Amino acid sequence: MSQQEISRVAIVTGGAGGLGFPIAERLAARGHTVALWDIDADRAEAAAARIPGAKGYRVDVTDPDAVHAATARVVEELGPLGILVTCAGHNGPLAAFADYPEDGWRFVMSLNLDAVFHCCQAAVREMLKTGYGRIVNMASIAGKEGNPNAVAYSASKAGVIALTKSVGRELATTQIRVNCITPAAIETEMLEQLTPEFRSYVISKIPVGRLGRAEEVAALAAWLASEECSFSTGAVFDASGGRATY
Template sequence: MSGFAGRFAGRTAIVTGGASGLGRTTAKRLVAEGANVVLWDVNEEALEATKAEIGATGVFALDVSDQSAVASTAAASHAVLGKIDILVASAGITGATAPVDEYPIESWLRVMDINLNGLFYCCRAIVPFMIENGYGRIVNVASVAGKEGNPNASAYSASKAGVIGLTKSLGKELATKGVIVNAVTPATFESPILAQLPPAQVDYMRGKIPMGRLGEVEETAAMVCFMASEECSFTTASTFDTSGGRTTF
């Protein structure tokens, strides 16, 4: 894994969904580049394994759709870290694969609770610490599905569109507060989350990528780390694509 030695020296970060996929890879790179990182994830066993592997400062097991748990865990994380400079909001699920008229209501609600409501709870709880500190970088993990929509993935597409809208709103709110807020919109990349999808759905998404391949998680993690760094200083309320050419806007 390439990186920038010391880029995050003295910085602190919270990574949600930090025990697998993009969250885990991003957290590993943040630590390698000098950050003190606290991981949030619903999978306690995977959290402990990741902490040991990457050298995270701390871990908290929670479901981000639980607003009270998010608020208390944000305060506990602040106590552990001393300050919160960076939030990478990566926790998410795909939900069911089905047309709208057959889409399970319970799956729709669960996707919204985690992907959109949970991300809102995280931002809501952590933003005050950043404002108090006069510095912050928030990276919300959205998807090209939030821009283009994927058939038979209405809940996921709608939740990620909501993440983009929330990011644009929050970025404008905080534009004079020293807090930068952006979203990353990856196309499909190799990740454990693909196990939640039927192969035909993965083939469809691969076929939409002009480069003709799925992304690698390290490629998106590299973009996330730029967005989380001091170098990202004049772009806020925006989106950064890692889509192999699928989206150009």
């Protein structure tokens, strides 16, 4: 933690696994107190037990009432909210667009986009009380390029990018910074949802020729969540191994 950086309370959604856990670890190592949110209470508590000072919470991030209640609980138990990192998400079905299931579309949009709206709104309401905050949303390179046979995932992540830009610019005159990360395929448990063929496809799209590592994304997220990130807001940061073209 830099000499100027103050210890903050941080919420990490999807914090029990995937990209969320290594990000939570990195934030804790920088001196922050971390609240790990997960749909599975046991998983959240077990993950929190591995991080000094962390606390696990069962939260259904697709339920706005649950999100706002959990945010209030974190503030009551841990202190004013300074950081939000939204990592909860799902690839959803892989299917040709003509056959893409409507329930799959609704599920992915609810978790990948609606939940980010709920979490960001709850966080901003708390951050406006103190006049400070850092929000980091996990989008995807698919939100820029659009992956074939993954229409819901691609559309939801494009929505996260646009949401981030809108909220970041709206709050630009405050000390609240809102940015997002657009990773290419990262070696996490989420890749287990992919077929071997789709996994090979996404790797073939990465110029450096390998999957990203979770700690690489965590390092970027930790900087975006820091006081050092003071002039970037409403911005998109790639972690794509050279895949991004804009």
